[in-house]
Amino acid sequence: MARIGVFVCHCGSNIAGTVNIAQVMAAAQTMPLVTFVADNKYSCSEIGQTAIREAILKQKLERVVIAACSPQMHEATFRKTVAQAGLNPYLLEIANIREHCSWVHSNDKAAATKKAIELVKMAVAKVARHEALFTKEIGLTKKALVIGGGISGIQAALDMANAGYPVILVEREPTIGGRMAQLDKTFPTLDCSSCILTPKMVEVAQHPNITLLTYAEVKSVRGFVGNFEVEILQRARKVDASKCTSCGICWQKCPEKIPAEFNLGLGPRAAIYTPFPQAVPNIPSIDLAHCRYIKYQEFVARGEEGKKPPQCRICERLCPPQAIDWEQSDQVLVEKVGAIVVATGYQTFDHTRYGEFGAGRYPDVITGIQLERLLSASGPTEGEVVRPSDGTHPKTVVFVSCVGSRDERMGRAYCSNVCCMYMAKQAILLKEHDPEVQSYIFYIDIRAGGKGYEEFIRRAQEEARAIYLRGRISHIYQDGKKLIVRGEDSLLGRPVEIAADLVVLAxxxxxxxxxxxxxxxxxxxxxxxxxxxxxxxxxxxxESRTEGIFLAGTAIAPNDIPGCVAQGSAAAVKALAVLSRPSLVSDPMVAIVDPLRCTGCFACQRACAFNAIDSQVTRDGKTIAVVNESLCKGCGLCVSACRGVAMNLKGFSQQQLLAEVNALWR
Amino acid sequence: MALDYQPKIVGFLCNWCSYAGADMAGTSRLTYPPNIRIIRVPCSGRVDATLVTKCFQQGADAVLVAGCHPGECHYSEGNYHARRRFTVLRELLSFLGIEKDRLRLEWVSAAEGKKFSQLVSEFSAEIAHLGPRKDNGKAAGGSL
Structure with missing residues (x-):
């Protein structure tokens, strides 16, 4: 019979402050098969772990229960500890007496102690039914996938590629660069966004270790850490990238003009286009929804009567290297990768949901990112800030903060992190562009926590003379050429009304x-x-909760550029820690079939989402189920689907779980 | 029923969402009544009829099964299996003379510590209100 050791952790006062450790220890002494009980001030500390190792050796313990924090926290730590003492690492069970007990029952010490004892009892009953489990080595693909080509994804891809690993960077748009490419200057240094971003974009395109797939999307991902299989949809540009010289004749001559997404509708683009002049790759794409020839083809295909639309094909006729390829079609690429970085970035809140700001009715109520395009020297107005309605230069500009942030009404309780700073930046830039501009910034609180940020806000106030008004805007309406902005100065406690030329919604x-x-x-x-x-x-x-998938940038939460770059690098390091291993170890907590009990009904196979159940013919000619351990993820759906009690799950076996239940009433 | 009646609830929590959600309740120091005993399972779909009926056979006042929100299952669709099984199990319970409401299925994500603590408080109160089991099974309740 197994000799079980129970170690009760004080976790300083985190557990011991609520749970009576002595009582738990005394109760543990009386539990079946328990031959040794000890306590630890901090089990996870080096001293604590040494004490556990020594006790295992000295007391010849065969199984261990550690009553401490959540297994999510330290199960891996303690598995190593017991393994160092020569025990199989899976002969360990954690009783979660911190997160599930002391921290939630601090108001009732007696009940918490009683519960802790029962949790230990359950763990003892379960560990008695543990089996030694053994990991297997599995191979891995030493290649990474980065989803999203904004600054976070670019940074992650470059760091991994520079470490010598091949990287596939997939971007949905026709160019990489993301939101940062749309910005004019960056806070708090006011260095130009493209000047620091474009060299990185070029580095990505030229890097021998990076395969850049733009105008492409990840369709599906299967597999597991080290062995993902990814389906990527490469959309057809209708332009042969190997021939195109990026001369630009096609988009200059294309007669179809539509509002440019990159400029948030502030200027036109052609149906064949690159989003901006420094796009990487600088290969134009044909926008199928707007191209005249595509429309013509569709018209012919429908077989409708009436006047045919023009065939156009001007780009094709004028293209010097004959790069237009109407035959090009969408392709699905299948790639194997070992690690994935998700950096899908952000979009801005749709301000038309705010009726009080005009719900998009007023052309001179613009968004922060639209102002970025107006400020940008490569923007639609070449850096001249003008009112979209009449092209005049605005002199009075009102900024409205927290549009779609910190507003429960809009279901957006969170702070978007960057708006306070970009409003200050834009106020400074507006003053630089035109010294006659007076900015008013309506704010709720000024959030300027980063390095050099608070100083930057002061600069907006003192040098750019921006007037900060604390309060919400109640109403914006057009009065002749002016926009009347009504709000409240909540510090003075009185209403404010400003006749503005331009309103910028953050x-x-x-x-x-x-x-x-x-x-x-x-x-x-x-x-x-x-x-x-x-x-x-x-x-x-x-890290995501799924092994081998890492996160970076504004896909996690609103963040500024330094934060995104740091996360890109951090995610790269985490992914490299997977890719640089010679092999991975498989989780041994997988399903197992009892061949004597299996009737071959394959209910398990139907329940399995991972195709991990194969069939096998036994020597006596019976067809039964067998688990493919490298595909099994250990969910246990097959166990609950099995009618014949033939299927079991190692580590969470029926016997173990029933023992936990039974222990509650013993 | 005396006011000090304390129901005993067994909670099967999936490792990825709900167990972590219960951890989050702890990390956030959100108190809830000490009536629940949590059993960690890899997936809510791992919980079968045997486990649930064993709890009631032993004398549990209620059983909670909690998993990831629909569409968020770590194993893609384990929680859907749990949901289908739950419908059948509730019928089985009433066949056994046990109130259906003593079995509950909930979705609790890893971030929903508050939801978990509220859920346990509410469920404990509901079961306490329901009182000890009225079927002829093993003596219900018992001291915690």
Whole structure:
């Protein structure tokens, strides 16, 4: 019979302050098969772990229960500890008497102690039924996938590629660069965004270790850490990238003009286009929804009567290297990778949901990112800030903060982190562009926590003479050429009315469209807003809960550029820690079939989402189920589907779980 | 029933969402009544009829099964299996003379510590209100 050791952790006063450790120890002494009980001030400390190792050796312990914090916290730590003392690491069970007991029952010490004793009893009953389990080595693909080519994804891809590992960078748009490419200058240094971003974009395109797939989307991901199989949809540009010289004749001559997404509708683009002049790759794409020739083809295909639309094909005729390829079609690429970095970024909140700000009716009520395009020397107005309505130069500009942030009404309780800073930046830049501009900034609180940020706010106030008014805007309406902004100065406690030429809404950050769907196909969790959830908010901030999938940038939460770059690098290091291993170890907690009990009904196979159940013919000619251990993820659905009690799950066996239940009434 | 009647509830929590959600309740120091005993399972879909009926056979006043929200299952669709099984199990319970409401299925994500603590408080109060089991099974309740 097994000799079980029970170690009760004080966790300083975290457990001992609520749970009576002595009583738990005394109760543990009387539990079946327990031959040794000890306590530890901090079990996870080196001293604590040494004490456990020594006790295992001295007391010849064969199984161990550690009553401490959540297994999510330290199960891996303690598995190593017991393994160092020569025990199989799976002959360990954790009783969670901190998160599930002392921390939630601090108001009732007697009940907490009683509960802790029962939790230990359950763990003892379960560990008695543990079996030694052994890991297997599995191979891995030493290649990474980065989803999203904004600054976070670029940084992650470059760091991994520079470490010598091949990287596939997939970007949905026709160019990499992301939101940062749309910005004019960056706070708090006011260095130009493109000047620091474009060299990195070029480095990505030229890097021998990076395969850049733009205008492409990840369709599905299967497999597990080290061995993911990814389906990527490469959309047809209708332009042969190997021939195109990026001369630009096509988009200059294309007669079809539509509002440019990159400039948020502030200027036109052609149906064949690159989003901006420094796009990487600088290969134009044909926008199928607007190209005249495509429309013509569709018209012919429908076989409709009437006047045919023009065939156009001007780009094709004028293209010097004959790069236009109408035959090009969407392609699905299948790639094997070992680790994935998700950096899908953000989009801005749709301010038309605010009726009081005009719901998008007033052309001179613009968003922060639209102002970035107006300020940018490569923007639609070449850096001249003008009112979209009449092209005049605005002199009085009102900024409205927290549009779609910190507003429960809009279902956005969170702070978007960057708006306070970019409003200050824009006020400074407006003053630089035109010294006659007077900015008014309506704020709720000024959030300027970063390095050099508070000083920057002061600069906006003192040098750019921006007037900060604390309060919400109640109403904006057009009065002749002016926009009347009504609000409250909550510090003076009186209403304010400003006749503005331009109103800038600091629209908040929300996850990119499609981020949720991607998270679902990657099997990673996301919060109520669609932001990806970290494995631990403090200690594992760039890992998802799924092994081998890492997170970076505004896909996790609103963040500024330095934060995104840091997360990109951090995610790269985490991914490299997977890729640089010679092999991975498989989780031995997988399903197992009892061949004598299996009747070959294959209910398990139908329940399994991972194709991990194969069939096998036994020597006596019976067809039974068999588990493919490298595909099994250990969910146990097959166990509950099995009618013949033939299927079991190692580590969470029926006997172990029933023992836990029974222990509660023993 | 005396006011000090304390029901005993067994909670099967999936490792990825709900167990972590219960941890989050602890990390956030959200108190709830000490009536629940949590058993960690890899997936809510791992919980079968045997486990649930064993709890009631032993004398549990209620059983909670909690898993990831629909669409968020770590194993893609384990929680859907749990949901289908739950419907059948509730019928089985009433066949056994046990109130259906003594079995509850809930979705609790890793971030929903508050939801978990509220759920346990509410469920404990509901079961306490329901009182000890009235079927002829093993003596219900018992001291905690």
């Amino acid at each position: 629209t908040g950050i929300e996850p990119s469209a499609g981020a949720k769907e991607l998270a679902q196909s990657l099997n990673i969790s996301y919060d109520a807003h669609g932001f990806m959830v970290e494995a631990h908010p403090k200690l594992r901030p760039v």
